[in-house]
Amino acid sequence: MQRNRPPSMQAVNVLRALAAEPARWRYGYDLGTEVHLKSGSLYPILVRLADRGLLETSWEPGVGSRPPRHLYRLSLAGRQYVAELTAASPDRTVARPHNRWSEA
Amino acid sequence: MPIVFVPMLGLLGVAIAMMRRHTTVDRPAEDVAERLLRWGVGLLSARRAEWGQAMLGELDHIEGRARRLRFALGCVIGALLLPPWGAAAAGVGAMLALAGGAVAVFASAVGRYGLGDGGQVGVGILLVFLIGCLVAASALVRRPGVALPGLLGGAFIALVWLSLSGFTLYDQIAPDIVPWHPLIVEVVVPFAVGAAGALWARDAAVGRRVARLAGVSAGLGLFLYSTVAVAVLGAGGPPDESDRTVSAIVSDRLGNNVVMLILLIAVTATVGWGGAAAAGPIVARLRPTTDDVSGPSTSRTVVVARGLRLGVLSAIAAVAIVLACTSWLRGH
Numbered sequence: 001m002q003r004n005r006p007p008s009m010q011a012v013n014v015l016r017a018l019a020a021e022p023a024r025w026r027y028g029y030d031l032g033t034e035v036h037l038k039s040g041s042l043y044p045i046l047v048r049l050a051d052r053g054l055l056e057t058s059w060e061p062g063v064g065s066r067p068p069r070h071l072y073r074l075s076l077a078g079r080q081y082v083a084e085l086t087a088a089s090p091d092r093t094v095a096r097p098h099n100r101w102s103e104a
Numbered sequence: 105m106p107i108v109f110v111p112m113l114g115l116l117g118v119a120i121a122m123m124r125r126h127t128t129v130d131r132p133a134e135d136v137a138e139r140l141l142r143w144g145v146g147l148l149s150a151r152r153a154e155w156g157q158a159m160l161g162e163l164d165h166i167e168g169r170a171r172r173l174r175f176a177l178g179c180v181i182g183a184l185l186l187p188p189w190g191a192a193a194a195g196v197g198a199m200l201a202l203a204g205g206a207v208a209v210f211a212s213a214v215g216r217y218g219l220g221d222g223g224q225v226g227v228g229i230l231l232v233f234l235i236g237c238l239v240a241a242s243a244l245v246r247r248p249g250v251a252l253p254g255l256l257g258g259a260f261i262a263l264v265w266l267s268l269s270g271f272t273l274y275d276q277i278a279p280d281i282v283p284w285h286p287l288i289v290e291v292v293v294p295f296a297v298g299a300a301g302a303l304w305a306r307d308a309a310v311g312r313r314v315a316r317l318a319g320v321s322a323g324l325g326l327f328l329y330s331t332v333a334v335a336v337l338g339a340g341g342p343p344d345e346s347d348r349t350v351s352a353i354v355s356d357r358l359g360n361n362v363v364m365l366i367l368l369i370a371v372t373a374t375v376g377w378g379g380a381a382a383a384g385p386i387v388a389r390l391r392p393t394t395d396d397v398s399g400p401s402t403s404r405t406v407v408v409a410r411g412l413r414l415g416v417l418s419a420i421a422a423v424a425i426v427l428a429c430t431s432w433l434r435g436h
Contacts, residue, residue: 028162029175039159040178044186047155057154062161069165070158 010037011045018074019082025058025071046072054078137172138163144180147246152186192245195255199241202324203234206331213335217354237320244317249305254317257297261322264293276333277341294372298379308384315376319369327365334358
């Protein structure tokens, strides 16, 4: 059974980053760098958001021997969810200072 | 005793030779980060395999060794914790209970028999070692096709070990070992477990993991039982010829148990690896071809696979029954 717990602060940050340009496909590493999340936190969040239908995923074909790259953007349900979230608590985004560890 | 290591090393040599023969170099060189991440994404369930490919695809576009390593390390931690755990959670829970019980009994024996600071240090070292075992086991049980045969293999090893040494607490203190026993428990059984694991999953790599998991689970179970034996019997059991104190005797026995734990895990993993590698050619023949999978004979392949698993299980059960009967007859 899927449990829909309230999203964590980090998940809200990811949602808001995606909502800034909802039509644009984003790479995981760039998204993590933008919201200052390590890969160990980012990917579980992306998985949960995709499981809840808030995220659309796609693959960018690999060039030459390079593997394909995963892309993410908000689904329609995701956009509505962020709109509701913003209406409920407009200042929930937490800005943290960027440091070198957050790149991972 | 040293003669036991001759066939063991021989098997190891055969396994290494076979593995090297089957190794193909058809991929560009991987750095540490990619190797680590490839290992990590293997922990993900089949349902999450796509996310593993996403992590690997992203890593390919990250420059700089340190950045790549940090990214890979984070992904591995994420993969370790990412649900669903499914049946793996039960396996980890069981091993956690065994390890926790063993540490508790060990610590109580240290306190009860007054082993002092040395004993406390021993508890600390044991705790660190067992945590390492549990982390390794939790990674192994999440690998596809490893949990069930690995835990069954561990139960089989423990059963054979007890059949040969004896089932009572006294037997754990003073096992009645005859010269051929080490050959069985240190070579034949781990080799059989590794080979059976490879045949079960039709994959030599899975067989190696099955042997490692079997070693850890059997080691934890037998260690708990033998530590309970020391805690209950203390310096009791066979008369000690030297004039040692009770504390010295108990300390010696607890130390022996720790050495046996390490030895059992190491030997099972090593010899089981050889068994899995030796089963490699049979596995290659049994593996269905592309035509088998896509054609109408898929159901026949599934039936054959089920039959093979049933056969392996039946063989394990038969050997266990024979060994138990042998042990019982020897006792009478």
